[in-house]
Amino acid sequence: MAKRSLIRDVSGVLCSNILAMASTLGISILLSRILGPRGYGLYTSLYVVPQVVMGLVQLGMGRSAVFHLGHKKFDESQTVSSIYVMLLMTSTVGIIVSAIAYVILNNPLLEMNWILLTLCIIPFELGNIYTSGIFIGKEDIQTSNKIYWIPVTLNLILTAITVGIFRMGITGALIANLLATATLFFVFLLRIHHQYALRWHFDGEILKSLASKGFGFALAFVMLQLNYKMDILLLQKLAKPSEIGY
Numbered sequence: 001m002a003k004r005s006l007i008r009d010v011s012g013v014l015c016s017n018i019l020a021m022a023s024t025l026g027i028s029i030l031l032s033r034i035l036g037p038r039g040y041g042l043y044t045s046l047y048v049v050p051q052v053v054m055g056l057v058q059l060g061m062g063r064s065a066v067f068h069l070g071h072k073k074f075d076e077s078q079t080v081s082s083i084y085v086m087l088l089m090t091s092t093v094g095i096i097v098s099a100i101a102y103v104i105l106n107n108p109l110l111e112m113n114w115i116l117l118t119l120c121i122i123p124f125e126l127g128n129i130y131t132s133g134i135f136i137g138k139e140d141i142q143t144s145n146k147i148y149w150i151p152v153t154l155n156l157i158l159t160a161i162t163v164g165i166f167r168m169g170i171t172g173a174l175i176a177n178l179l180a181t182a183t184l185f186f187v188f189l190l191r192i193h194h195q196y197a198l199r200w201h202f203d204g205e206i207l208k209s210l211a212s213k214g215f216g217f218a219l220a221f222v223m224l225q226l227n228y229k230m231d232i233l234l235l236q237k238l239a240k241p242s243e244i245g246y
Helices: 002-057 061-071 076-105 112-137 141-165 169-196 204-238 241-245
Strands: none
Touching: 002 076, 002 112, 002 141, 002 169, 002 204, 061 076, 061 112, 061 204, 076 112, 076 169, 076 204, 112 141, 112 169, 141 169
């Protein structure tokens, strides 16, 4: 029985990864074709800042959630509630740091409404990472898989509508991403709240344990991504958007 469950979980993860990668590829092809090299370059430039910032401010909370729920170090309801308190804190920091980074970069080609939409996506993307960690910690791999592939697939569908049909350009692509990410976040937040009766209670001991365990994971993740992301940040200063889009 355990072997059958393991095979089901592994195949589920594999299928989710394939579907997510296919959807991501579809979005890239769609945007590069419709927006053109310049538009796609600007779109890519927009996302570099929050991706780097989120890699650090998420504090490895997804994996930290897996560790704490798996080891049952604290009461489950208190742990899950503390994870979402941490989400509120890290989202606020992420938005502020990203906004400052945009000001420092001072790219005149990036419109203010694009930047605002990009900043709005940050808490929902972080929230989905944290929520996925909660379900993995509870060994609910099927639900965790859904959090991985559903928003990307929904994003592809919405992007096809906003960019492909309504020709809303970069604004449409950002709205599609925001709607897809936020929709999934609220759906699973309601499920988590029903299961654990979330409370906005500040528990210093649990928060400290979550952060200290996750910081190492976050640092490793940032170092892995920083090389590629830094190249794009530098290209914003040294190259045209069309060259980044290629």
